[in-house]
Amino acid sequence: MKVQKFFTRWFFISILLIVSSITLVSLSKNHSNHFFVIELIANVMSSVGIAILVANIFSFTIGTEEFLKFIRERLIKIVISKDFVTRLSSEEQKSLLGMVLKPSRELAEIYSGINDYFDQYVEDSMSLFDNCYRGHMRIEGVAYFDEKKNRVQIDYDYDYVMYKTANEFDELPVWFEDERHEHIRTIVAAKAGDWEEIPAELIKELDNIEDPTMVKGYSMSVPDKFNKLDHVNISRKICEAGNDHWQIFSFKTIKPCDQLTVSLRCENGLIIKDSKEGLNNYRYSSTLT
Known part of the structure; x- marks a missing residue:
């Protein structure tokens, strides 16, 4: 032939x-x-x-x-390569992601509204790295009974790595559910050993808090000398006050994070009365008594 x-x-x-x-x-x-x-x-x-x-x-x-197979393999390698994708505009990348994730026409006709779900999923995925990405987050809490204030308190130590995705690092926000909760300090450290505690002039109180469960919050700027780095280590210490002999231990985050580890140590005879793990690895709550 x-x-x-x-x-x-x-x-x-x-x-x-x-x-x-x-x-x-x-x-x-x-x-x-x-x-x-x-x-x-x-x-x-x-x-x-x-x-x-x-x-x-x-x-x-x-x-x-044989020739058609060769051309097809070469085109596949080109299209799926990172260099090719990064050269696309934001809208082209979004379109490409939509073609990969969206269901077939037959499935879309069976389940009405499924395209809207995937459109939102693509939007969320594309905006994932609009903000700095956090990894290796470790939260260590120590619960104890403060005799002077006659209440349960928890001291938190937050440690995580923040990766820069733009020209400078994002603001470091912190929110509190109670007016009695306090921010003790936040330290920014470089891998080489250089570190600095964020001074008071770089900490501003937030006036508008969208989350109705939070009563106050602060936004902190990373010192400018660290913006030349690709990533920094963030260490933060806060204190949350309870009510007499009990307190709700909770953690909430709205930013993406990788490798989240949460630990809680109880002192002065305190015990965890009830605990419930959330639907994912980013939520945990427990009642101390």
């Missing part, structure tokens, strides 16, 4: 033109008066014949299964 496809009429026409051009060149030697005209016609016929022959070979080649 491949041999028959190769030897088409265009193949024979190209051979005929090439042979004719060679014949004309040999005849031009005997007709010196018309040498230029014959040479010109011979060159044109030769060029056209070679062009048709090359086109015939190329057409035959791209029609073979």
